[in-house]
Amino acid sequence: MYATERARVIRQYLEEHGQAHVHQLSAMLGVSEVTVRRDLERLEARGFLTRTHGGAVLNERAGAGEIAALVTSPVDEHLDEIATVALHMVGDGDVVMLTNGATSTRIAQRLEARSGLTVLTNDVTIALSVSVQQTNRVVMLGGDVVAQERAVFGSMALSNLQRFYVNRLFVEVDGINDRLEVSVNSQEKADLILGAIDVAKETILVCPAERFARNAFYRLGSVQMAQRVITNTFVEENYKTALFAHDIPIYTSVAAFEGSA
Amino acid sequence: MRTVPARPTDTQHSSGIVARLVDVTKIFPGFALFDMSIDVRAGEAHVIVGENGSGKSSMMKLLAGWFPPDAGKVFVRDNQVGFRSMHEGQSAGVFYLHQDVQTCENLSVAENVFLGRLPTGRFSILFDRPRMIRECGAVFQRLGIDFAVETPVASLGYAERQLVAAVRAFVSDSEIVIFDEPTSAMNDGEREILFRIVDELKRDGRAIFYISHRLDEIRRVGDRVTVIHKGRIVTTEACDRIDHEALVKMMTAEVRSDRYPRLEQTVGPTVLSVRNLTKDPILKGVSFDLRRGEILGITGLMGSGRTLLASCLFGLAKPVGGSIEINGRAVEINTPWDAMAAGISLIPEDRVENGIFRRHNLVHNVTTATLNRFLRRFFLDERYMEELTLEYAEELTIKPGNPGDVMETYSGGNQQKVLVARWLMNRSHIYIMDEPTRGIDVAARVDIYNAMNDLTTKGAAVILISSEIEEILGMSNRVLVLEGGRIAAEFPWRDASKERILEYATGDR
Numbered sequence: 001m002y003a004t005e006r007a008r009v010i011r012q013y014l015e016e017h018g019q020a021h022v023h024q025l026s027a028m029l030g031v032s033e034v035t036v037r038r039d040l041e042r043l044e045a046r047g048f049l050t051r052t053h054g055g056a057v058l059n060e061r062a063g064a065g066e067i068a069a070l071v072t073s074p075v076d077e078h079l080d081e082i083a084t085v086a087l088h089m090v091g092d093g094d095v096v097m098l099t100n101g102a103t104s105t106r107i108a109q110r111l112e113a114r115s116g117l118t119v120l121t122n123d124v125t126i127a128l129s130v131s132v133q134q135t136n137r138v139v140m141l142g143g144d145v146v147a148q149e150r151a152v153f154g155s156m157a158l159s160n161l162q163r164f165y166v167n168r169l170f171v172e173v174d175g176i177n178d179r180l181e182v183s184v185n186s187q188e189k190a191d192l193i194l195g196a197i198d199v200a201k202e203t204i205l206v207c208p209a210e211r212f213a214r215n216a217f218y219r220l221g222s223v224q225m226a227q228r229v230i231t232n233t234f235v236e237e238n239y240k241t242a243l244f245a246h247d248i249p250i251y252t253s254v255a256a257f258e259g260s261a
Numbered sequence: 262m263r264t265v266p267a268r269p270t271d272t273q274h275s276s277g278i279v280a281r282l283v284d285v286t287k288i289f290p291g292f293a294l295f296d297m298s299i300d301v302r303a304g305e306a307h308v309i310v311g312e313n314g315s316g317k318s319s320m321m322k323l324l325a326g327w328f329p330p331d332a333g334k335v336f337v338r339d340n341q342v343g344f345r346s347m348h349e350g351q352s353a354g355v356f357y358l359h360q361d362v363q364t365c366e367n368l369s370v371a372e373n374v375f376l377g378r379l380p381t382g383r384f385s386i387l388f389d390r391p392r393m394i395r396e397c398g399a400v401f402q403r404l405g406i407d408f409a410v411e412t413p414v415a416s417l418g419y420a421e422r423q424l425v426a427a428v429r430a431f432v433s434d435s436e437i438v439i440f441d442e443p444t445s446a447m448n449d450g451e452r453e454i455l456f457r458i459v460d461e462l463k464r465d466g467r468a469i470f471y472i473s474h475r476l477d478e479i480r481r482v483g484d485r486v487t488v489i490h491k492g493r494i495v496t497t498e499a500c501d502r503i504d505h506e507a508l509v510k511m512m513t514a515e516v517r518s519d520r521y522p523r524l525e526q527t528v529g530p531t532v533l534s535v536r537n538l539t540k541d542p543i544l545k546g547v548s549f550d551l552r553r554g555e556i557l558g559i560t561g562l563m564g565s566g567r568t569l570l571a572s573c574l575f576g577l578a579k580p581v582g583g584s585i586e587i588n589g590r591a592v593e594i595n596t597p598w599d600a601m602a603a604g605i606s607l608i609p610e611d612r613v614e615n616g617i618f619r620r621h622n623l624v625h626n627v628t629t630a631t632l633n634r635f636l637r638r639f640f641l642d643e644r645y646m647e648e649l650t651l652e653y654a655e656e657l658t659i660k661p662g663n664p665g666d667v668m669e670t671y672s673g674g675n676q677q678k679v680l681v682a683r684w685l686m687n688r689s690h691i692y693i694m695d696e697p698t699r700g701i702d703v704a705a706r707v708d709i710y711n712a713m714n715d716l717t718t719k720g721a722a723v724i725l726i727s728s729e730i731e732e733i734l735g736m737s738n739r740v741l742v743l744e745g746g747r748i749a750a751e752f753p754w755r756d757a758s759k760e761r762i763l764e765y766a767t768g769d770r
Binding site: 002003031032034035038045085088089091228233234237238240241243244245246247248249250251252253254255256257258259260261 | 517519520521522523524525526527604634642644645648649651652653655656657658681682685686687688689690702703704706707708711712714715716718719720721
């Protein structure tokens, strides 16, 4: 069983039981205790649990409260890895904007590790998620609510945007093809993103590896609209090569190092 | 045997051209030389300058017969030649003195000098040892070399061996001598001797190509200079007509350091403090600090002491002076085991020679530095070794990444990632990476840069040693420039530029 699958099992177990012992998990997963400890270290680094002597406990905030229950999306390691990289690009006190999407939602949850942030978003789930973070402030754009996206779009959202100055804009996109053209699922989303890029100092494209070599409905433009791209480490090699050749730094979620002994 | 061949100049071609490349093109994997035309005259030293990887050595190897051109012609005197090997080149009078020391360890200095042309007695075909010693002594005296001719070469340093090889070129009757960065490891005295050898060769009417990295050598030894950039000739000029600044500009590629995945990490406290580190004959009092979460870029020309510095920090070379502190405590690093115990890992330059076990499999290659971790009583937990190896392989996208893969089937990029995996697994807090991306594909480079971020975001510190200035500018928080074994400059990355680095690296300041 690979690390990703083990992590999923451990998280489920912790969500049900609140705590777990290393030897239990080792027996359950059929791997050595050392491996389990390593998995726990990783999950701790991701803010999901706290290690204790001989085991781990679930972090309260991750499970507690109605809002948390509402915003806890199914665990997806791949999105989580991207969120870890994104978190490293955010400094205390930044004005961050997140456009709607599942990866952005993971990033929003991880922003708890920073303080003094102002988070701007069109995503209802993200707004709720950041609103429970004590040291960060969230501003929700106004506009037409689109139910299946749980987000707002339209001209009102766009004119709202004009009032802000954004340090870092994280744009979650739905496709990047082999000509490095970026696309998203709806025209409203495309309009909102283009408006946001205008007010942002830096644009960071967030695109899970599975969405490469794919076109979504609406073409947003060339990848060169962004200053950085974040994706998973297993993205096809030709995209790593092509982005580097086009002078766009590509940040991948390498998580090999287990920390200093 | 002629110790000092006299070369009547009237036999030369009227223009004096001894060797010539005409429109030579050669495609290598990932690199190419395009339409190169260059010549050298009798009694002339033609200097070739260019960045690392610009094609200087490759061009000269085409002349020396190491490989044939794909298109274009090579002439020696007026004859078109098609050498099939370096030996054919050598017998036709092309002596290529390359960067790797090419002396025979077990023989004496004199024997190395006269290798292949040992003197015989007047009336016999037997080797005349006293005559060899006598003649070698005479040559050394003429060139101002003061080491004993009967010393075994094994006891000489790298730079001294380079001199021995240069003297071999001098006593050979080769008409064309190619020097490939001969002074890179030499001190001032040794450099002077080398320059004297070049002068004597010129006086003797031989034709010299002199590859150099150092701008100050151009005027000292050269008559003409050719600048190469990315496999093309930029210009050929008389040495006294070209100005320094223009040269730096021509050598300098467009820098695209924005494409590197830099993370602006806040750095922590000092983890490594190096004071006055000295190692003869190169390192002269190197001092610097390294902070937690930082990528410290160290660059410099060949022979500036980059790799030696790494060797000293990892216990592969023993400094003669200076101190090293880790987390504020003085440490003695005499062996790599000391270094590892102190939390230092080195991913060495030249993975083929210093790292990869080519005939071993992925699991063995990845786990070899951390076997203790897998030790269960008296056995290695092979299942755990394999499991952990596969996780690292997955994270670093080592392909194909099966446990039994034998390393010699892997590309350079994948081999390099295997080495990165090996040392990441060691869980050190200081990582020295010496030329970590040299000669590997772009995708693997991207992976290695992101692995560096993985290290720094988890609290390790990285020393990135590289001759690739763009990479240094793209990834480092701070940049140190080594020149002649000293730290010539230190810049925060925002203040660093290729021009400024080169200015200090070439000893121009």
